[in-house]
Amino acid sequence: MWAVLKKEFKTYFLSPIGYVFIGLFLAMFSLLFYILTIYSGAVTYQAVFYNAVIYALIFIIPLLTMRMFAEERKSGTEQLLMTSPRSIVGITLGKFLAATLVIVITEILTLIYLGILCYFKVPDMATVGVTMLGFLLLSMAYISLGMFISSLTENQIVAAIVTIAIFVVTWLLPNLSTSFLQFSLFEKFYPYVTGVFPITETINFVSLTIMFIILTIIVLKRRKLVK
Amino acid sequence: MIEVKNVTKRYGKFTAVDNISFDVKDGEIVGFLGPNGAGKSTTMNMITGFIEPNEGNIMINGYDIAKKPKKAKKQIGYMPENIPLYQELTVKEFVNYMAELKLVGRKNRKEEIEKILEKTGLTEVQKKLIKNLSRGYKQRVSMAGALVGNPDVLILDEPTVGLDPKQITEIRKLIKELGKEHTIILSTHILSEVSQICERVVIINHGKIIAIDTPENLEQKTQEKNSILLTVEDKKENMKHLKEEIPEIQSLKFIKDNEDGTKQYMVESEAKIDLRKKLFEVLPKQDITIFELKKAENTLEDAFISLIDETKTQEAQEVKKEDTKNEEKNSKKQKQHKEKEDSKNAKKEFNKQKEQKTKGGKK
Structure with missing residues (x-):
């Protein structure tokens, strides 16, 4: 697992993808910071930014996940990976954690804005902490879904578009009928912003993540028979 | 292992x-x-x-x-x-x-x-x-x-x-x-x-x-014939009668005329028989000068191709056999007779090849 994690993480930053992801994320974060804090003059806290930036996540998470398995399959390097003594579980977790690590680094970078806010007024740190944790859990659920889609195809573009489509559908469905609220991950993120750690939502995110990781492993194992 | x-x-x-x-x-x-x-x-x-x-x-x-x-x-x-x-x-x-x-x-x-x-x-x-x-x-x-x-x-x-x-x-x-x-x-x-x-x-x-x-x-194994490439100067056209002189020769093929007046032939005999010595002895007596005499080696390429072809013809014949069987049922008596003979021949050939293959396998 560690070997795959190390290599995958390194690859994010050997190609432009890691920088593009972090760059785009911070650009949007900065814009929100400017509009909400400096332009409108309201002193607000980290949680609000996160609440707004999760919509952007829909479009940039696929940057991290689209190539995970699709590229390996297309270039044939999956042959190297799958014929090594490493287990499929280890390989999948390695890739998943590498993407998660990129999110963690991005979150750490957003602490700059928290620092600036603290200069004016120190916000409620518990709220900030819970929000950031919630954001990480949400991202992990997204990554696992994106990874699963990537394991189904050998075309990165297809993987990215299908992933975005699924995110957008789960985002917009509640507009049709409130019964779809169950499927919206954003709805599940809101409780974190209040600063109270929501157990139900956390279990929801974690189980979703585990489910898609397991599905990915099943797909990879089945490919041995079908391919 | x-x-x-x-x-x-x-x-x-x-x-x-x-x-x-x-x-x-x-x-x-x-x-x-x-x-x-x-x-x-x-x-x-x-x-x-x-x-x-x-x-x-x-x-x-x-x-x-x-x-x-x-x-x-x-x-x-x-x-x-x-x-x-x-x-x-x-x-x-x-x-x-x-x-x-x-x-x-x-x-x-x-x-x-x-x-x-x-x-x-x-x-x-x-x-x-x-x-x-x-x-x-x-x-x-x-x-x-x-x-x-x-x-x-x-x-x-x-x-x-x-x-x-x-x-x-x-x-x-x-x-x-x-x-x-x-x-x-x-x-x-x-x-x-x-x-x-x-x-x-x-x-x-x-x-x-x-x-x-x-x-x-x-x-x-796949070598069925012993082939010798022969380049000679043959002014009296005696090569034609070579087969009579050496009865072991199965076939004598003319390949080409060279610019210097020599001619190239391919001499084939059974796999067991090596004709090289005999050719050296007999040809000078017939006023034929040997310029070059070379044993044509059977390469792995030949082996490969003959093995692949063998399976191909076998498969084709299996299909043919089935076809003829089906046709037999439907066709008239006259036709049936002819067809039967055809399939018999195919069978013979098929068996022959099968024999060869099993022989090869035993070796």
């Missing part, structure tokens, strides 16, 4: 590999031959555990690849077809990653990587990105990836495709050297390569093994 037992792989209705079995002993270099789409790569992919067979099992040094994948895979170094590599890594990074994947201990890793880079002649380019390397170097990187971790068994899928002649001889030399310590299966469709490197050959076609033997035996 690799043991492949009754392995079958199907894709839907298509059977890519059909119930094949063979062994590769320790320290042996075995060549895997076959036309495109014969099932070579599929078989290799199954041996390495990349895909699972529908039936049968594969043992690597006593470990079943399906039941103990970790231990079995540790014994294998695989160089896949089309040399897949992580283009964005440098040579050293790639080999290092492969070493990590193959559970090479941290202590020996650095030392081993250096040793392998040197063995494959990559030391100079170790800091270059793989995507910037030429095909020949990429091939070597792929080879280095297979060698890392010092596996007992090496599976090389077309290791010399796309290389220039100098690189080919280098890689062959390397493979031969590796053969001293490793068990190697190598697939190729360059036949001279097989006769140079391999101790044994497995020929596969339409997913079935049609021959397993040493290259020399295969060459001999």
Whole structure:
């Protein structure tokens, strides 16, 4: 697992993808910071930014996940990976954690804005902490879904578009009928912003993540028979 | 030691590999031959555990690849077809990653990587990105990836495709050297390569093994005739009567007129009979001057082609036989009679070939 994690993480930053992801994320974060804090003059806290930036996540998470398995399959390097003594579980977790690590680094970078806010007024740190944790859990659920889609195809573009489509559908469905609220991950993120750690939502995110990781492993194992 | 037992792989209705079995002993270099789409790569992919067979099992040094994948895979170094590599890594990074994947201990890793880079002649380019390397170097990187971790068994899928002649001889030399310590299966469709490197050959076609033997035996076995290439000066046109002088000659074919007035012939006799001595004795008496006399060697190419053709005609005849059977039922008596004879002939021929094949197998 560690070997795959190390290599995958390194690859994010050997190609432009890691920088593009972090760059785009911070650009949007900065814009929100400017509009909400400096332009409108309201002193607000980290949680609000996160609440707004999760919509952007829909479009940039696929940057991290689209190539995970699709590229390996297309270039044939999956042959190297799958014929090594490493287990499929280890390989999948390695890739998943590498993407998660990129999110963690991005979150750490957003602490700059928290620092600036603290200069004016120190916000409620518990709220900030819970929000950031919630954001990480949400991202992990997204990554696992994106990874699963990537394991189904050998075309990165297809993987990215299908992933975005699924995110957008789960985002917009509640507009049709409130019964779809169950499927919206954003709805599940809101409780974190209040600063109270929501157990139900956390279990929801974690189980979703585990489910898609397991599905990915099943797909990879089945490919041995079908391919 | 690799043991492949009754392995079958199907894709839907298509059977890519059909119930094949063979062994590769320790320290042996075995060549895997076959036309495109014969099932070579599929078989290799199954041996390495990349895909699972529908039936049968594969043992690597006593470990079943399906039941103990970790231990079995540790014994294998695989160089896949089309040399897949992580283009964005440098040579050293790639080999290092492969070493990590193959559970090479941290202590020996650095030392081993250096040793392998040197063995494959990559030391100079170790800091270059793989995507910037030429095909020949990429091939070597792929080879280095297979060698890392010092596996007992090496599976090389077309290791010399796309290389220039100098690189080919280098890689062959390397493979031969590796053969001293490793068990190697190598697939190729360059036949001279097989006769140079391999101790044994497995020929596969339409997913079935049609021959397993040493290259020399295969060459001999498929040799039905002894052919001699003869260049002579024959002013009195006595060559026509040569057949009368030497009754062992089965056929005498004129090939071409050379510019210097000599003529080239192909003299064929039964496989057991060597006519060279007799030709040297008889021809001068007939006022024929020998310029060149050469035994036309039956190459592995000929063996390969005749074996592949054999299976083809057999299959065609099987189909024909079935067709004729069906037609027989429907056609009138007269037609039936004729058809019967046809199928009889086909049967005869089929049996004859079958006999030949079983003979070959027994040898």
